[in-house]
Amino acid sequence: MRKEKYEDRQKIYSEIMDNPSMKNFYQLINRNRGQSKTSTTSIKKGPECDISDPKNQAKRFSQYMEDLFVPKDNSYENTFLELCTARTNAIDPIYENMDTELEPLSETEIFKPIGKLNTGKAMDAFGISAEHLKTNRSILSPIFTTIFNQIVATKQIPLFFKTGITIPVLKKLKDPTLVESYRGITVTPTITKLFEYVLLPRLTKNFIQADMQFGFTEGLSMLIAAFLVSECKSESKDVTLKPLYMIAVDSQTAFDVVSHIILLDKLYECGIHPKLWSIVKDLYKDMSSKIKWIGEINDKFPIQQGV
Template sequence: MRREQYIDRAQFCKEVMDNPSNEMFHRLIRCNRGNRNRDLMCIMENGELHYSATEQTQRFSKYFVDLAVPKDKGYDSEFLDLCNVRHNIIQKLGEQENITPKFSTQNICDAIKKLLSGKATDELSLAAEHFKNFPAIVTQFLTDFFNTIMKDKLIPHIYLSLAL
């Protein structure tokens, strides 16, 4: 049984190192919170064993900081060019006075229904649930808000300060 546990731990550690992801990070945290991995005495990084909790913490910290930094894995420059072309077309259409897209309350209601529940709140402590539970209150405000942005071609300063 100990051998099986050792093999499972070794495979898990190899998987974490070979395929780093947010899911693996959270799985590792959950494993370390449980009682089953209390006998893990060291971790290995580049062939070097680290026994102290401080060293292990530093190694994991370094590893996940490195994981968080975007890596260039064959960035598609053609896709960027296509996005820039689309942006320019939309910008030129927006500059024409006779073309102003208009949002309906139904558009806003549909978007509110698609919001994911159970997510973190924003800077104003608003969550998707606020919008989903009171659509009649926010729908008209948001419709007017977005239509004003499209009509004036300006984003209100209050929104810009919140976005920063």
């Protein structure tokens, strides 16, 4: 085993040296970080009550996640949300009656995204993984082309596309006995991921991204953003001789509380095709997930907000 591990390490190092790339670099970083696993035998339910049974722990996580994905009145100024709601409600019937045709998806548009699916990931709730699709993509591509074009034509997403299994993962340096110390990593159906990959080029065709956005951008990272900040600091100190003021904002659980209505309104402003807009709207309707915890899978709960 030691010999196998040594040879595996040498192979990775050789690949990095022979073919330097950002992907190989981050693989090396993640490999050297190691796996920090934290387990707990109990989850706190209250000040004086702990849950030790995995089934009840899964139920506690399910209650916490369900509450997290329900919109709440946080005493915000809701004028903007109300305007977005009014516009979305007005857009829907207009788009329904518009006779706008969307060019059918081609088999090539299905074949290429299958190759982009990440391998080595957990199987979904139906026991399907990316490897299944990749191995048989020449056979499956025409089948998925027919299915996806039917979905686009009817603008209705099958209900099983909108399900998932959420696994609680402990945040770094957090108390493992508290449910709020965990973030949910959701395994969505592999076919749903493929459908999203297929639609993505058409959805992003009209997007104009800000030049200063570094997260979720191919070829860029937060390290580059940090480099710009450090350069500003150096220039302020050595050239302009003026103080530099910087404000950092940490939005906790930001992605979990995104309003679907506001998200759809932003998509409308981007000018995406009416049919695509209706498909995304339906994709966010009646979403649900189940908690998986120490082998236990709980009942599904609705997801009413969040990306």
